[in-house]
Amino acid sequence: MNVFIVETDKAGLQKFYEEIIGKFETYAPVEKFGKYDYKRVLKLNECEPDSPIETTMSVKPLFFPKTAKIMKFLESSSGTTLSEIEEDPLSGKRVILGVKHCDARSLQVLDHVYKWDYIDTDYQNRRENTVIVSSRCNKAGSQCFCTSLDYDVENSDAHDVRIIYGLDGKIYIQAVTEKGITLLQTSNLTNTASASNATEEIKKLYQSFESSFRLRMNYAEINAKLQNLYDSPEFDIVSSNCISCNTCAFICPTCHCFKISDEKIKDTGVRYKSYDSCNNGYFTLMAGGHNPRPVKYRRWRQRAMHKFVYYQDRFGVNLCVGCGKCAISCPVNISIFDVVNQVSKNAGLQN
Numbered sequence: 508m509n510v511f512i513v514e515t516d517k518a519g520l521q522k523f524y525e526e527i528i529g530k531f532e533t534y535a536p537v538e539k540f541g542k543y544d545y546k547r548v549l550k551l552n553e554c555e556p557d558s559p560i561e562t563t564m565s566v567k568p569l570f571f572p573k574t575a576k577i578m579k580f581l582e583s584s585s586g587t588t589l590s591e592i593e594e595d596p597l598s599g600k601r602v603i604l605g606v607k608h609c610d611a612r613s614l615q616v617l618d619h620v621y622k623w624d625y626i627d628t629d630y631q632n633r634r635e636n637t638v639i640v641s642s643r644c645n646k647a648g649s650q651c652f653c654t655s656l657d658y659d660v661e662n663s664d665a666h667d668v669r670i671i672y673g674l675d676g677k678i679y680i681q682a683v684t685e686k687g688i689t690l691l692q693t694s695n696l697t698n699t700a701s702a703s704n705a706t707e708e709i710k711k712l713y714q715s716f717e718s719s720f721r722l723r724m725n726y727a728e729i730n731a732k733l734q735n736l737y738d739s740p741e742f743d744i745v746s747s748n749c750i751s752c753n754t755c756a757f758i759c760p761t762c763h764c765f766k767i768s769d770e771k772i773k774d775t776g777v778r779y780k781s782y783d784s785c786n787n788g789y790f791t792l793m794a795g796g797h798n799p800r801p802v803k804y805r806r807w808r809q810r811a812m813h814k815f816v817y818y819q820d821r822f823g824v825n826l827c828v829g830c831g832k833c834a835i836s837c838p839v840n841i842s843i844f845d846v847v848n849q850v851s852k853n854a855g856l857q858n
Contacts, residue, residue, distance in 0.1 A: 511682040512705045513696045520670065520678050525551050526694055527602050527640070535604040536563050545569055545603065556605035556640075556670075560648045561835055565760040566610045569597060570633045571617065573757075574781040577767070582774045598632040602690070606641045609653045609830040611665035613760030614639075619822040620763055638686050641666035645716060650831025652722040652844055657825045661713045673708055681709070722844055726825070732851040733816050737808070741850040746807035748839040749786070755833035755841070756784035761814075761826050764790070785809050811846050 515523070527533055528551055535554035536543035543558040545566055576592040614634065621627040644651075654660050667687030671679040680696065682688040756762040766783040769776050783790060786806050792798045800806050818826035827843060834842035 511688045511691055512709075513680045513691055514705060515678050515680060515696065516676050517678065519696065520680070521551060523680065523694060523696055524556060524604060527604065527690075531638075532599055532601040533604060534569060534601060545605075554604070557642050558605055560607050560609075560644060560651065560830065563605075563607065565613070565758055565830075565832060566603060566606050567613065567617075567760045569603060569637075570614060570630055571763060571765075572597065574779050575629075577778045577780050580769075580776050580778065582776070595629050595632065598629065598636060600636050602638045602640060604640045604642075606639050606666060607830070608641050608643055608660060608663055608666060608669065609651070609828040610760050611639050611641050612653075612658055612660075612663060612828045613830070615665045616761050616818075616824050616826060616828065617763060619818075619824060623822075638668070638690055639666040640668045640670065640687075640690075642670045643672075643716075645672055645712070647716065647720040647722075648831055648835075649721060650834040650842060650844070651720065651829060652724060652831065653829035654717050654720060655722070655724040656726050656827065656829045657819070658828075661710075661717075671709055671712060673712060677708075679705055679709055681705075722831075724844065724848060729847050729851050730815055730819060730825075733812060733847065736850055737812065739850055739853075741853050742808040742811070743804040745841075745846045745849050746803045749803055749807060749841055750839060751786055751788060751803065751806075752838065753784040753786050754836050754838065755843070756786055756810075757782055758832045758836045760830060760832070761828060785813070807846070811843065811850065814843065815847050 528548060533548055534545045535548050535556050536558035537546040537548065537554050538558070541562060543555060543563040545564065545568070546554070548554045578592060579590045581588045581590070617630075618634070621630045647654075658665075664683045667682065667684045668690060669681050669683065671681060673679055680691065682691045756764065762784065764783045764785055765780050767778065767780055769778050771777075785791075785800075788798075788801070788806070790806070791800045800809060814826040818824065829844075831842070831844070834840070834844065
């Protein structure tokens with residue numbers, strides 16, 4: 508992996524951000540009621556690129572919107588006429604600031620399903636036209652476990668540029684993709700970093716970050732055990748408090764279930780694609796009335812197995828990036844980390 512590193516300070520980083528916002532369509536975390544969500548910004552003082560991971564929403568809606576128009580239709584006596592929607596507002600050239608490395612990784616995970624049997628051209632265009640500038644965490648959040656999963660957090664190329672806070676006020680701006688290198692090389696940043704010294708310090712900073720985790724799991728062991736636990740009664744226990752609000756799925760950076768719905772006024776209508784969740788009781792309801800997942804534990808089993816078994820089996824990557832957003836947002840404190848660990852831990856007690 509080619510790496511281009513620039514050493515700067517807080518003032519230099521601010522100038523870099525201001526330059527990006529001045530030259531490109533830019534999105535960044537914007538605070539509202541104590542939460543941060545990614546919005547279009549025109550000035551640096553409108554946003555907080557270093558927003559805390561615990562209160563920052565997923566970047567997913569900028570690639571897979573919460574709801575999006577698919578087409579329009581007009582019904583008349585001669586039949587139904589279909590028409591294309593207007594140009595995709597998220598497909599233009601843009602830069603996103605302040606994306607956490609786990610959130611950036613989630614896009615690489617989603618790439619597999621969006622480029623699988625059907626190529627989602629809207630998603631693909633959004634990905635190709637976006638430069639991601641990631642603010643790498645200095646310390647793990649209370650619900651984070653990204654370093655326990657099946658990807659290299661230290662050397663990730665999920666983002667194009669990463670911002671790393673060093674010692675004594677140093678800040679390293681590190682490009683790890685061609686898009687990122689181009690962004691840095693065409694900026695007004697002055698490269699004063701010694702590549703070897705900077706790389707060594709960045710490695711030490713990562714080791715400090717890695718040691719700050721409260722949550723750790725043996726992912727390979729969890730995956731191997733879950734393969735044989737489809738009928739485990741433990742799923743009923745771990746899902747008992749769930750109120751099926753679907754917050755976990757809507758905030759998760761890798762959940763990608765959706766539904767199609769039509770809204771019609773008189774003879775004119777719009778077809779929408781909107782978020783849905785396998786935790787919804789009606790998600791698997793069939794036209795004939797049969798529902799293969801009528802109870803909570805089956806839906807939670809599907810969620811856990813999809814994230815830690817099925818997606819891995821099909822695409823070779825895990826459908827969880829260890830961001831902890833689901834646990835932070837859950838009103839009844841259910842954590843996917845606790846769910847898979849409890850089911851796996853108690854597997855031997857059920858024999």
